[in-house]
Amino acid sequence: MEGYYWLIIMAILILFEIITLGLSTIWFAFGALAAFVASLFGANLVIQLIVFFAVSLITLFFTRPIALKYFNKDRIKTNAESLIGLKAVVTEQIDNLGASGYVSVGGQEWMARSVGDVLIDEGRTVIIDGISGAKLIVKPSDVDCEKEENNG
Numbered sequence: 369m370e371g372y373y374w375l376i377i378m379a380i381l382i383l384f385e386i387i388t389l390g391l392s393t394i395w396f397a398f399g400a401l402a403a404f405v406a407s408l409f410g411a412n413l414v415i416q417l418i419v420f421f422a423v424s425l426i427t428l429f430f431t432r433p434i435a436l437k438y439f440n441k442d443r444i445k446t447n448a449e450s451l452i453g454l455k456a457v458v459t460e461q462i463d464n465l466g467a468s469g470y471v472s473v474g475g476q477e478w479m480a481r482s483v484g485d486v487l488i489d490e491g492r493t494v495i496i497d498g499i500s501g502a503k504l505i506v507k508p509s510d511v512d513c514e515k516e517e518n519n520g
Contacts, residue, residue, distance in 0.1 A: 371407030374400045374416070391435055399424030451496050455509055456480070462488040462506065471496075471504060483507040 378400035381393040403420035411419070454473055462469030464485045471480040471494060481503050482488050494506035 370413065370416075371404050374404035374407060374420070378404065391432065395428040395432065396420075396424045398427045451478075451504065452498060454496050456494050456496055456504070456506060458488050458490050458492045458494055458506075461490050462486075462494075471506060473504075478502075478504045480504045480506050 378397045381397035381400060385392070385394045385397065399420040399422075402423035403416040406416050406419045451473060456471035456473035456478070458469070458480070459472050459477060460468060460470040462471070462480050462482045464481050469480045469482070469488070470477050472478075473496065479502060480494070481500070482494075483497050483505055484507075486508065488494060488506070488508055493509040495509050496504050497507050498505040
């Protein structure tokens with residue numbers, strides 16, 4: 369009878385996966401299925417739990433990166449994430465040690481910090497390298513344009 373609990377757990381995990389579409393619980397559903405199969409062969413609860421965790425972790429570790437690569441390949445960047453790679457203009461000198469600096473991109477002003485603690489003077493063109501919280505992480509551009517923004 370305890371083997372059927374694994375089927376219930378598997379169904380709940382699959383339902384949760386369908387609702388969230390986050391590739392977060394499907395791996396444990398595989399583990400529950402494996403534990404159910406182990407219970408059919410007469411394995412005790414300890415062996416079933418070992419099988420559950422082993423199969424869950426193995427599928428998570430080996431297949432999740434592949435699944436994320438193929439399931440998220442058409443994902444469209446939105447909001448601030450879409451700024452990465454764009455050029456911006458420094459409107460206030462960027463000084464990581466002094467915790468100061470702003471850039472303008474797309475008509476909006478963002479707090480900015482530089483890659484590698486480099487001082488970047490006002491008016492310089494920078495490339496947005498990443499985002500950390502509400503700050504853009506920027507690096508100097510090879511080409512400086514006075515107060516020019518490239519939004520595409």
